[in-house]
Amino acid sequence: MTATEPQTTAPLLVVRNLRVRTAQGRTLVRDSTFDLAPGEVLGIVGESGSGKTMTARAVVRALADGVIAEGGVAFDGSSVLDAKERELRATRASGFAMVLQDPFTSLNPLQTVREHLRESLAPDVRRDRAAARTEVVRRLAEVGLQPEVADRYPFQLSGGMRQRVAIAAALAQDPDLLIADEPTTALDATTQAQVLDLLRKLQRERGMALILITHDLRIAFSVCDRIMVMYAGTVLEHAPAEMLERAPRHPYSLGLMLAEPSVTHYQERLSSVPGGVPSADSVTRRCAFADRCQWRQDRCTDSAPPLVDIGSGNDVARHTACVRAEELHDDMDTALHSRAAAGDTPPAPVLGEPLLRVVGLGKTYRTASLLGRNKETTALQGVSFDIAQGESLGLLGETGSGKTTTARCVLGLSTPTTGSIELAGIDITDYRRLARKQRAGVRRLVQVVFQDPYASLNPSLTIGKALGEAIAAGTGNESAVGSVDDLLDLVGLPRAYAARRPGALSGGERQRVAIARALAVGPKLLICDEPVAALDVSVQAQILELLRDIRARYGMSMLFITHDLAVVRQMTDRTLVLRGGEIVEAGATEALLDAPRHPYTQSLVASVPGAHAAAEPAEPVADAR
Structure with missing residues (x-):
């Protein structure tokens, strides 16, 4: 493009x-x-x-x-x-x-x-x-x-x-x-x-x-053609797109670029910009980005740096609001080129016995039309897969492919029409057939983190109250987390946040609370349904790193639902590609993304903007109807 x-x-x-x-x-x-x-x-x-x-x-x-x-x-x-x-x-x-x-x-x-x-x-x-x-x-x-x-x-x-x-x-x-x-x-x-x-x-x-x-x-x-980078209500860099992509000249622009998870290779450590965006009024007399900048010096906070032309005398204007732009030239180039170099080798997961086994899963919805006739819509058809203990499995596909329906069946929020689901040796195909005590035990085995943390948290409850209720639900599970303070420590939030309500938190902080609540009962399987889709790129990197750390620390299995190929690359061992409710391709994530075999998977890879995108526009797949 x-x-x-x-x-x-x-x-x-x-x-x-x-x-x-x-x-x-x-x-x-x-x-x-x-x-x-x-x-x-x-x-x-x-x-x-x-x-x-x-x-x-x-x-x-x-x-x-x-x-x-x-x-x-x-x-x-x-x-x-x-x-x-x-x-x-x-x-x-x-x-x-x-x-x-x-x-x-x-x-x-x-x-x-x-x-x-x-x-x-x-x-x-x-x-x-x-x-x-x-x-x-x-x-x-x-x-x-x-x-x-x-x-x-x-x-x-x-x-x-x-x-x-x-x-x-x-x-x-x-x-x-x-x-x-x-x-x-x-x-x-x-x-x-x-x-x-x-x-x-x-x-x-x-x-x-x-x-x-x-x-x-x-x-x-x-x-x-041109890109204007804004931060805390002010412009920090303004340059031709190709020039900015090749050589950013403000640390914030570089930080945003480094925080983008790579779709082409695995990264051992996902980069993020620490901290959050300050209010515009609080940084009127200083560099707005200084508190989050690794190259900050005293002069960066002496006054607000102006947006100046650093076009070096050529006909193309480019502006930056960094007083150290010229002297950081080589350091920023090195950081950017290091990111673009060959990626790290994904860690070999230590896998146990199968934790989740799904066989021939099918789901058909029946609705009545205005004429009184029943209409059937097939959301899933013949979906089969296993997830081993300690494994992260990706479900990749566009809207309507059946990703979330699969998760809903595993969570007991929807009952499949055909097939079977077994979790830790328990048949959970139909939660209604489970005894109350057994159903409560299954709920402690599998938890979910949704896309919108604000919608999944009760706005009237303090964070401490919401987490306390989750801890109470995990009573009897030896893997459960013991206290609200422990949960907040686990997801990297100050303990004082227990007194706050969701409305007082940023999107990334709310998602950390949602993750903490899911972990309170000590689940063996965590279902992540587009958990970073609504977050800024830097916050996204922080949440992905948090989930990686939790998985490594507890040997937790994950079912990672996403339409983002970069997220799949960084977070999963294997990937299933769903289209129209059926699995069209499956395999090790690295091999599947590097050499997709099914035309649909190839179209997904070709749709990614940037270096991995195809030279020609992607062929219509979803909306040509």
Whole structure:
């Protein structure tokens, strides 16, 4: 994948000294300055809380009530921040538009796709019923969807299809600028590649400017012309994508790049940026990144370093806000090149007897249609596998492949239609047939960590109370952890966190609590269902390292469910590839990813942005229906 070539014309968007603050005076973004040319793609990257989304929303004046933007923002020569609301209405439709991370929340579940798109069309087209119908079909075709999709509701579409509809609605009045805020974060690998290919294709064909907000640097490098790295509300580095990928010139940019788990080789130690993002107000008079930087010196905290051009006299401008950029040149290059060198050898797992045995697992759902007829949907068919004591098995596949259904059957949250499941010698195919005491014992043998830790924790309970309840449930199991303090120590959280509630914790801290709760009963098998999919790249590395450490310390077995090939590479011994509820390929993880044999597995590997991606766009696999 190659980035588009920017056009050398007058800027379409000019942002000067942009500041975003709350009505109470808390700073969210400070002194952001950049230009965007017609047809250019700008990536904005950084961790949660860095100011990426606030910057984008300020540019189009779509901030929430009580949030104020100041400074200069000019779009196509006209001021955005000074314009009256009625003057912005036309510009918001035909000048710029946004695509959000979760298309389901941006689509009305009570409206069909046709109604969504019709409402997005220009008023003169919208009022002409025949013209609107024709235009809806044309817009759907532009994003690769068939005409019959127009009569479906959002819940009847896959994630990728919903995102395509959201893109079609955003482009309905042919804007000059599209802002895409994490448009592929919730999508699996192949669907992600398809959506990115679609955005790139539409952007090129239209000559449209694009701002892509993402925390995935692989995506940014594969799509963008330039990348702006934000942290604590300020810009730390701004450079051409190829130049930044080859040689970052700010320690934070380097830290983000090193924290990306490799998809091409195993890493004995996953790198992360220690600590968390500070508030913008707390670092206004110093380098914002100093407290997390391994190369910090006293002068880094004497004053806030300006964003300066270090282009070395060539025609290409690149900026960094690091006072030591030049003297750290060689150290940062060495760190980056060391990461790119040949990987470590995965450790040989010490395996015991089979702990989990799944044979011929099948699951069929029956639902009644509006006409009263029963409809059958096969979610799993003939799935068989073992997990040995101490082994980590990956379940890899796109949304709808049957990964989570498999886990639900093992956990007793769903009863399989056919097949059998045995855990530690106990038949757990149907939890309803187990005696109460036996069922409680099985629950202590297998636990789960979900994708969204906030949804899995009771917001009204303190961390200490939630962990205490879990410890009580593990009574009688000699492997159970003895106290709340022990659990917090185990997952690397301060003991004082026992008094806090989930809402006071960051996403990574909440996930550590969720892991602690799962470990409280001393399980033999831990099911991890996309446990890092919603986390920033640096926090992701910390959680993966924590799970590795727990597995090594306790000899715990793991069933690791993910659509991320890099996570599979780093966390599993063997991998099963599921598609349409069936296993299409299985084997040692390293061999399976290095030399996939099934066309579907090959398409998954080819869908990864960056060095491992195919030169041509991935063929549609999931949404071509």
